[in-house]
């Protein structure tokens with residue numbers, strides 16, 4: 655299982671930022687109202703995530719570190735479950751197999767807690783701990799036992815930038831959650847619970863410079879909404895273009911292309927707009943399991959999605975012109 659976990663880790667945790675993404679998503683899934691992320695040395699030394707979510711019982715905490723995908727696919731029903739919910743139960747065992755991993759958690763309202771320690775996936779130690787509100791996970795010395803991954807890591811500056819991008823996107827997708835990011839002891843973001851527009855402005859406000867427009871349309875059963883920058887506030891890269899599908903942050907080349915196509919008539923071809931696009935779509939019309947890290951999706955009807963995004967942007971541009 656250690657080797658299987660390390661192989662899975664190669665898919666799920668490519669770099670510190672992907673571990674941050676998985677852990678913060680778990681905190682959000684646990685219903686946290688506050689998530690704190692502390693990073694040391696670009697996540698190479700330590701990644702600490704604290705949440706006030708529902709926590710886990712001792713038994714569940716231990717289970718969470720066992721790999722679901724290989725151990726549990728026994729019946730076609732299991733396969734169906736995996737097809738509908740994604741590669742479940744990969745993240746924690748994967749991360750724990752390539753780090754020194756510590757987790758303290760307690761079930762909400764319980765009078766006792768538990769601490770689980772895993773060192774490079776080799777040993778799992780479970781011991782009682784003080785009760786607490788939510789879960790605290792510490793990932794130390796990431797990739798300590800996978801030299802190839804370690805060598806593949808970029809400079810601290812680059813890895814920090816990737817963490818910031820992941821954090822920003824998750825914060826955008828979850829405006830009602832308080833979220834704090836600290837890099838080497840310095841606060842980088844400290845978001846209080848906000849409405850959607852305030853969170854967008856808190857994150858991209860200086861890019862929009864107050865010159866943004868909101869637009870929401872319905873297109874073939876999808877709800878497509880956007881906070882869109884004016885064409886004069888463009889950029890040379892796509893880092894200020896963010897997409898959420900059913901509340902999950904995704905990265906999709908076709909959506910990037912659709913947004914640029916929407917702006918085509920009003921923006922130079924080598925420039926990128928500031929744009930936050932949300933798509934609410936019937937879950938049956940989108941496959942979120944293309945990649946274990948769950949950043950890519952496959953739409954049943956990509957043409958309809960593209961057309962919807964383009965109409966949303968065209969409508970916004972028309973409104974801008976008025």
Ligand code: ADP
Pocket residue numbers: 676680681684705707708709710718741742743744745746747789
């Ligand atoms: P998945 O999220 O796909 O289920 P993970 O490996 O990320 O797989 O997590 C395994 C399980 O551990 C989750 O399903 C959840 O039950 C539990 N878990 C992980 N992180 C947390 C957390 N911060 N709070 C509460 N439960 C958690």
Ligand code: MG
Pocket residue numbers: 676679680743745
């Ligand atoms: Mg998860």
